[in-house]
Amino acid sequence: MMTNHGNRITQGQFSFLPDLSDEQITAQIKYALNNGWAVNVEYTDDPHPRNTYWEMFGMPMFDLKDPAGILMEVNNCRKTFPNHYIRVTAFNSTRGVESPTMSFIVNRPKIEPGFGLTRQEVDGRSIRYTVHSYATDKGEGERY
Amino acid sequence: MSNTTNSEVSIAEDGLVDLEAEFKVSNIQEVLDKLDKELIGLKPVKTRIREVAALLLVDRLRKKFELSSETPTLHMCFTGNPGTGKTTVAMRMGEILKRLGYVREGHLVTVTRDDLVGQYIGHTAPKTKEVIKKAMGGVLFIDEAYYLYKPENERDYGQESIEILLQVMENNRDDLVVILAGYKDKMDRFFQSNPGMRSRIAHHIDFPDYSAQELLQIAKLMLAQQNYRLSAAGEQAFAEYLKLRMKLPHFSNARSVRNALDRARLRQANRLFADPKKKLSKTDLITIEADDVLASRVFSEGRTDAEDAED
Numbered sequence: 001m002m003t004n005h006g007n008r009i010t011q012g013q014f015s016f017l018p019d020l021s022d023e024q025i026t027a028q029i030k031y032a033l034n035n036g037w038a039v040n041v042e043y044t045d046d047p048h049p050r051n052t053y054w055e056m057f058g059m060p061m062f063d064l065k066d067p068a069g070i071l072m073e074v075n076n077c078r079k080t081f082p083n084h085y086i087r088v089t090a091f092n093s094t095r096g097v098e099s100p101t102m103s104f105i106v107n108r109p110k111i112e113p114g115f116g117l118t119r120q121e122v123d124g125r126s127i128r129y130t131v132h133s134y135a136t137d138k139g140e141g142e143r144y
Numbered sequence: 145m146s147n148t149t150n151s152e153v154s155i156a157e158d159g160l161v162d163l164e165a166e167f168k169v170s171n172i173q174e175v176l177d178k179l180d181k182e183l184i185g186l187k188p189v190k191t192r193i194r195e196v197a198a199l200l201l202v203d204r205l206r207k208k209f210e211l212s213s214e215t216p217t218l219h220m221c222f223t224g225n226p227g228t229g230k231t232t233v234a235m236r237m238g239e240i241l242k243r244l245g246y247v248r249e250g251h252l253v254t255v256t257r258d259d260l261v262g263q264y265i266g267h268t269a270p271k272t273k274e275v276i277k278k279a280m281g282g283v284l285f286i287d288e289a290y291y292l293y294k295p296e297n298e299r300d301y302g303q304e305s306i307e308i309l310l311q312v313m314e315n316n317r318d319d320l321v322v323i324l325a326g327y328k329d330k331m332d333r334f335f336q337s338n339p340g341m342r343s344r345i346a347h348h349i350d351f352p353d354y355s356a357q358e359l360l361q362i363a364k365l366m367l368a369q370q371n372y373r374l375s376a377a378g379e380q381a382f383a384e385y386l387k388l389r390m391k392l393p394h395f396s397n398a399r400s401v402r403n404a405l406d407r408a409r410l411r412q413a414n415r416l417f418a419d420p421k422k423k424l425s426k427t428d429l430i431t432i433e434a435d436d437v438l439a440s441r442v443f444s445e446g447r448t449d450a451e452d453a454e455d
Contacts, residue, residue: 059274065249066281068319073277 007114009047012087012103022071025088025106029067032090032102038062041073043086043107045143048115048133057081060091074106083109083144109135109144161205170204172197175240184365185358189233192349193240200244217346218246218321219313221289221335223328224351227397230325231285233351237323238283247321249281257291260305268301272308280319289324290334306338313344354397356386363401367432372409377434382408388442404440411436 010016013028020028032039039061042054057077061070070088077086086107089100113134120128135143167173176197179190199216206213218241222230235252242250255275262268276284286292292302313322324341326334328350335342354362360383367373374382385404389395412432416424 058270061274061277063278064280065251065278066319068248068316069277069280072280072316 007112008108009085009105009112009114011047011049012105014104019108020104020106025074026067026071028102028104029070029088029090033064033067035090035092035101037090037092037101039064039070040089040091041070041077041086042089043077043081043084045081045084045109045140046133046136047085048136049131054085054087057086078107081107085109111144159209161208163201163205166201166205170201170243170245172201172240172243175236175243179236179240182365183229183232183236184361185354186229186233186351189229189349189351192347193233193237196347197240197244200241200246204245215317217313217317217344219345220321220323220347220349221331221345222323222325222349222351223331225327225353225397227399227401228351228353229398230351231287234283234285234323234325237321241283241321247282247319251279251282252285253279253282254285254287256287257302260286260292260309261301263301265301268304269308272305276308276312276316276320280316282320284320284322286322286324288326290326290330293334293337295337306341310340310344356383356390359386359390359397359401362398363405366402366405370409372405372430372432374437375431375433378432378437381434381437385437385440385442388446392442392446404437405432407440408432408436411439 008015014020029039041057043057044051044054057080058073061073064070074086074088084107085105087103087105090102092099092101115131115133118130118132120130122128176190176194179193183190196218203213203216220237222234224230231254234254238247238250238252241247253275259275260268260272262271292306294300294302309322312320322345324331324345360379363382363386364374364379382404386401389400389404394400409432415433415436416422416428
């Protein structure tokens with residue numbers, strides 16, 4: 001049985017929805033900026049759920065007032081990595097929080113092969129399970 | 145841009161729009177009045193701002209008839225001597241453009257060459273872009289813009305910065321307004337070597353020097369803002385002071401006035417302090433007397449009090 005019909009990765013916010021339009025992305029970024037969060041653009045070709053740290057596209061953008069600059073970076077990143085996963089994260093630098101508060105995908109590869117379940121037999125009859133991204137069978141840069 | 149487009153209903157061909165109502169809604173009169181009240185003189189500047197405001201307002205009405213026109217370029221160049229109010233006007237510009245719905249945030253980002261140009265290869269582009277991103281939705285004010293281009297050094301990175309700026313000024317017209325400022329002769333030279341920059345700037349505004357009368361008004365306004373006032377004799381003395389000071393070198397208009405007033409306040413405090421037993425009234429505390437002004441070295445020695453400090 002296919003559990004994920006569109007075979008789309010669901011990570012972060014809005015990932016069960018259709019792709020966000022540029023206006024919707026702008027509105028989300030505006031929300032982050034209104035809260036005083038710094039917004040980053042990150043990309044990866046290894047979307048394993050445990051791969052928390054994606055590559056950053058440029059520096060995190062502190063002290064911005066308007067989402068237009070960030071959208072510009074998003075579009076630059078899309079141009080550079082049209083077939084990678086790209087996400088926008090918002091970082092809350094309040095002391096004691098200091099962690100990302102928003103994260104949503106703004107670009108996906110055309111074909112997302114998804115993940116397979118790997119079973120490993122260990123001591124006795126125990127089985128260990130792990131997920132494995134089909135895309136990572138290929139080398140870096142050839143995955144999507 | 146953004147806040148006007150979405151709520152708009154297009155109007156029939158023979159429909160009418162109310163310019164006055166639109167004018168009232170935009171609250172622009174309030175800003176223009178404030179400009180008139182708080183900025184003394186500067187006739188050409190105010191005229192131009194009024195024109196820009198009118199253009200944007202009419203543009204907004206045109207949009208209601210779905211008459212498309214290119215977004216007007218509002219990049220500006222302010223030229224004028226030091227202390228003629230370039231920065232102050234730039235700050236107001238952000239607010240005005242915001243009220244007219246031309247920029248979204250209306251904040252002002254003030255930068256100079258140091259903020260834009262890097263120190264080694266590959267440093268300039270990210271630096272300039274970061275500044276541009278910060279200024280988006282508002283006004284980017286480049287002070288002493290002519291420093292960006294140094295003709296004597298052909299490996300200077302300023303040119304790279306200019307090219308990025310030009311690109312953004314052309315492509316992101318909706319997102320940001322660039323205002324360059326600098327002294328007239330140097331800016332003219334700058335534009336001569338960067339014709340692309342010149343043609344992308346629609347508004348070249350020259351800030352005239354202030355007259356002695358205007359400077360006195362400015363002084364009174366500055367003092368009023370700090371809850372001080374000149375006594376009648378003090379006012380006369382200050383007018384006298386201005387007359388002398390304007391002839392001296394390094395006179396920088398309103399900035400010199402501000403510095404002179406700061407020193408007068410210092411002397412006033414000193415004068416009050418000289419007699420500690422005396423009970424002071426509120427009037428004593430807010431009044432600057434002729435003595436406070438006349439003690440300046442401009443009168444006794446014919447040079448400024450802080451020759452080295454003031455430029």
